[in-house]
Amino acid sequence: MERIPILKMGDYLLVTIQVDxxxxxxxxLQDDLTERIARTQARGVLIDISSLEIVDSFIGRMLGNxxxxxxxxxxxTVVVGMRPAVAITLxxxxxxxxxxxxxxxxxxxxxxxxxxxxxxxxxNGRGER
Amino acid sequence: xxxxxxxxxxxxxxxxxxxxRQVARExxxxxxxxxxxxxxxVTAASELARNTLDHGGGGTVRLEAINSEARRGLRLTFEDHxxxxxxxxxxxxxxxxxxxxxxxxxxxxxxxSNEFEIFSRVGQGTRVMITRWK
Numbered sequence: 001m002e003r004i005p006i007l008k009m010g011d012y013l014l015v016t017i018q019v020d021x022x023x024x025x026x027x028x029l030q031d032d033l034t035e036r037i038a039r040t041q042a043r044g045v046l047i048d049i050s051s052l053e054i055v056d057s058f059i060g061r062m063l064g065n066x067x068x069x070x071x072x073x074x075x076x077t078v079v080v081g082m083r084p085a086v087a088i089t090l091x092x093x094x095x096x097x098x099x100x101x102x103x104x105x106x107x108x109x110x111x112x113x114x115x116x117x118x119x120x121x122x123x124n125g126r127g128e129r
Numbered sequence: 130x131x132x133x134x135x136x137x138x139x140x141x142x143x144x145x146x147x148x149x150r151q152v153a154r155e156x157x158x159x160x161x162x163x164x165x166x167x168x169x170x171v172t173a174a175s176e177l178a179r180n181t182l183d184h185g186g187g188g189t190v191r192l193e194a195i196n197s198e199a200r201r202g203l204r205l206t207f208e209d210h211x212x213x214x215x216x217x218x219x220x221x222x223x224x225x226x227x228x229x230x231x232x233x234x235x236x237x238x239x240x241x242s243n244e245f246e247i248f249s250r251v252g253q254g255t256r257v258m259i260t261r262w263k
Contacts, residue, residue: 020147020150020151021147022142022143022144022146022147023143023146023179024143053154053168053171054150054168054171054172054175055172056172056175056176056179057176057230057231057233057234057237058175058179058230060231061230061231083168085164085165085167085168086168088165088168088169089165089168089169089172089241090172092169092237092240092241093172093176093233093237093240093241094223094233094236094237094240095231095233095237
């Protein structure tokens, strides 16, 4: 079965969507990611959509669902690399991705995740989960 | 107004929705639409193709590259023989959904197009036509 690969890097999961996803593939990714977050106790998920030429309401909903599910599982999600034309279209479509954190590129997304984690450790006390 | 190129594709699976996006992109590029306009019509095509599949039980899309006196554009006509839409005005409201989605498909596709027409008859089916001009 066709799947989008999920890479683990330290405490983070990385997903680069490089194909034009049909709806079932998007749903599979949503399920796979949720399962991987729980299994690996990942603290953050970074989703790179720089290859996507469009984000329609279905993909938008998938991104929102992933962000919501990961939050419930104590992980942050950042979506990075959205193309400007995609952003313009998405807003006109009526979707502003509420609840989804975004960054311009992978590097900025990664520092957002690391910053969020450092902040949480300060609150919880060093090294504790 | 002249149709310079056209084709009809069937929409029977979610893979077909992806193919409709790809062919709509080829037409939009060939008609010289800007990148933003290409993205808009391809996104609208994706929403309407999904509606045809999920609500209409499958159907077809006709793609037409059209040239009028001064303008070039792309027209897409989605057609199904599904249950039809009893209240089109309601179906065009943001957030109205019968399928568990976000309810942005039809209203969003309308906003992303320059021209939008919908015909639906309960028990007979639905036809949606959108046009984006260069």
